[in-house]
Amino acid sequence: MRNVAIVGTGQTPYTTAVNLTYEELVYTAARKALEDAGLNIGDIEAIVFSLAPTSLLGIDAAERWCIGAVGGINKPFMRINTGGATGGSAAQAGFFNVASGLFDTVLVVGAEKQGDTADTQLILNRIMSVRYELPFGLNAISMAAFAAVRYMKKYNVKQEHFALVAIRDRRNALNNPYAHLKGNYTMERVMSSRMLCWPMKLFDCPPRSSGACAVIMASEEKAKQITKTPVWIKGVGARSTTYWIGDQISGALFNEYGEWDAITPAAQSAYKQAGITKPHDEIQVAELYCPFSVNEVQATEALGLCEKGQSSALEEKGHWDMSGHLPVNPSGGALCSNPIAITGLARVAEAALQLTGKAEKRQVDGCRTAVTNSPGGTFQFHAVMVLSNKL
Amino acid sequence: MSEELVTIHDRWDIPYDYSAGVCASKFFVELRDHKRLMATKCSKCGRVLMPPRSFCERCFVKAEEWVEVGPEGTIETFTIVLEKFAGNPDPPFALAYVKLDGADTAMLNYVRGLDFSDVARLAYRIRIGTRVKVVYKDKREGKITDFEYELLS
Numbered sequence A: 001m002r003n004v005a006i007v008g009t010g011q012t013p014y015t016t017a018v019n020l021t022y023e024e025l026v027y028t029a030a031r032k033a034l035e036d037a038g039l040n041i042g043d044i045e046a047i048v049f050s051l052a053p054t055s056l057l058g059i060d061a062a063e064r065w066c067i068g069a070v071g072g073i074n075k076p077f078m079r080i081n082t083g084g085a086t087g088g089s090a091a092q093a094g095f096f097n098v099a100s101g102l103f104d105t106v107l108v109v110g111a112e113k114q115g116d117t118a119d120t121q122l123i124l125n126r127i128m129s130v131r132y133e134l135p136f137g138l139n140a141i142s143m144a145a146f147a148a149v150r151y152m153k154k155y156n157v158k159q160e161h162f163a164l165v166a167i168r169d170r171r172n173a174l175n176n177p178y179a180h181l182k183g184n185y186t187m188e189r190v191m192s193s194r195m196l197c198w199p200m201k202l203f204d205c206p207p208r209s210s211g212a213c214a215v216i217m218a219s220e221e222k223a224k225q226i227t228k229t230p231v232w233i234k235g236v237g238a239r240s241t242t243y244w245i246g247d248q249i250s251g252a253l254f255n256e257y258g259e260w261d262a263i264t265p266a267a268q269s270a271y272k273q274a275g276i277t278k279p280h281d282e283i284q285v286a287e288l289y290c291p292f293s294v295n296e297v298q299a300t301e302a303l304g305l306c307e308k309g310q311s312s313a314l315e316e317k318g319h320w321d322m323s324g325h326l327p328v329n330p331s332g333g334a335l336c337s338n339p340i341a342i343t344g345l346a347r348v349a350e351a352a353l354q355l356t357g358k359a360e361k362r363q364v365d366g367c368r369t370a371v372t373n374s375p376g377g378t379f380q381f382h383a384v385m386v387l388s389n390k391l
Numbered sequence B: 001m002s003e004e005l006v007t008i009h010d011r012w013d014i015p016y017d018y019s020a021g022v023c024a025s026k027f028f029v030e031l032r033d034h035k036r037l038m039a040t041k042c043s044k045c046g047r048v049l050m051p052p053r054s055f056c057e058r059c060f061v062k063a064e065e066w067v068e069v070g071p072e073g074t075i076e077t078f079t080i081v082l083e084k085f086a087g088n089p090d091p092p093f094a095l096a097y098v099k100l101d102g103a104d105t106a107m108l109n110y111v112r113g114l115d116f117s118d119v120a121r122l123a124y125r126i127r128i129g130t131r132v133k134v135v136y137k138d139k140r141e142g143k144i145t146d147f148e149y150e151l152l153s
Helices: A022-037 A062-066 A086-099 A120-125 A140-155 A159-173 A187-191 A220-226 A263-274 A293-302 A311-316 A340-356 B021-034 B119-125
Strands: A004-011 A046-050 A077-080 A105-112 A195-198 A211-219 A231-240 A285-288 A369-376 A381-388 B037-041 B065-069 B072-081 B093-100 B107-112 B131-136 B147-151
Touching: A004 A022, A004 A086, A004 A220, A004 A340, A022 A062, A022 A105, A022 A211, A046 A086, A046 A340, A077 A086, A086 A105, A086 A211, A086 A231, A086 A340, A086 A369, A086 A381, A105 A340, A120 A140, A140 A195, A140 A293, A140 B072, A159 A187, A159 A293, A159 A311, A195 B119, A211 A220, A211 A340, A231 A263, A231 A340, A263 A293, A263 A369, A263 A381, A285 A293, A285 A340, A293 A311, A293 A369, A340 A369, A340 A381, B021 B037, B072 B119, B093 B131
Parallel strands: A046 A077, A046 A105, A285 A369, B107 B147
Antiparallel strands: A004 A211, A004 A231, A105 A211, A195 B072, A231 A381, A369 A381, B037 B065, B072 B093, B072 B131, B093 B107, B131 B147
16 A cells, blocks of 8 residues: 555635535635645546535535536546545545555545525434334434433433533634634533433534535655645544444444444554554544534544543543643534534544644644544444654 | 525425335334234344344344334433424424343334423433333324333333
């Protein structure tokens, strides 16, 4: 396998309603990434398109509209879809394309447009089993609630611990010009927000975001020609598990729904490739796709960034803050901006900004290694990537 | 040129007649006609799958033996839905994954007969480990909603 670097990124500001069409959004991010890399569209050899379920856009197979918007005419083009994990999986597909030696430059790009319908949760209900689960109105928020209840019981944490996650993410997002929701919020404000699916309240949940993201990857030889600050993809890992939540909460499978530990073997694969043995000490920043507050508590543990059951205690001490031992989501993360099709790709782009020192007000000083994750479906697809500014 | 932005109103309204398949059809007919909850059992690991599926995802072999489970079980996780979502029943309502006695996996359904006036208290009342029983609806249509859970005490 060849070494692969990220040489350019582009994002649009995330918000619910956008005046650009879907393909205009995609085009905008692709152009920004090319400008960032100092490349022309003719320099790109292949396209990986990051697009989750397209009913969020209200159109089917929307990738077909975007061939021209990503400069894909007369080039290989593939769409990746692993639900919410799509962006992380698309980044991995881009990595495979270059690492394999098949292509020297690949554009990984996509967009989300949720503002055209108010019914995101109705659409996410349609990913459930028609036979056994769809009739109960199960959606992403209730999915998170089921996990939160399991976690709270096992580790004796309270809703206030989840609120701390939301407060930190929204505060961090103040430094991110692309972030959708941001602000300084008090515990009282978060705790008094509307209860949606107990114990998940409004502030524990992400917004319906639209926006676009693009990442350009290149082989080592090309990357060194393109930029003085390549970001190396040091490790990738992915694991999948069953659709059935009821199988994941009964000890009958390898993972426990309440702990998100289906991520763990994916992270271990990525760390092994990256030569990381102590992730909590060797990683300086984590950009996590955790759409719900509880997910950050679970993911920090499942990714080995702290001991099991310790994330909330560390949160109370500021461990995950910008000034803490391991800042989590300097961008504000998915709790502040959740353009589903590309939320995972935006984590990779944000990690690359951190590792090139281009993260502006949200920059973590001395950042050498970063980790990202993406979850999809009923928290059943997990993609992990480790990035570094040192080869 | 005008700065006015035009929106195009449209909607998806697509009918389906989903085939439930052989396995789920047996489950639904037993539920409808005999008020019994039938699960499948993996021929290799012996895991009893509820709701029933025709193969074991862990062993990758068929699960064709049928065993009756319930009618009581234990709450493994729950949520109390207080928000109105399009296409959902009107809130409040409670959902729980219950591991029915004899089953190895948990199955989703409503928990009926609850008092929603104090949500924190209710969350304690239906906490993990709470025992429930299956209550069948009088008029059954061969659907997953033909039964609900009810607290035992």
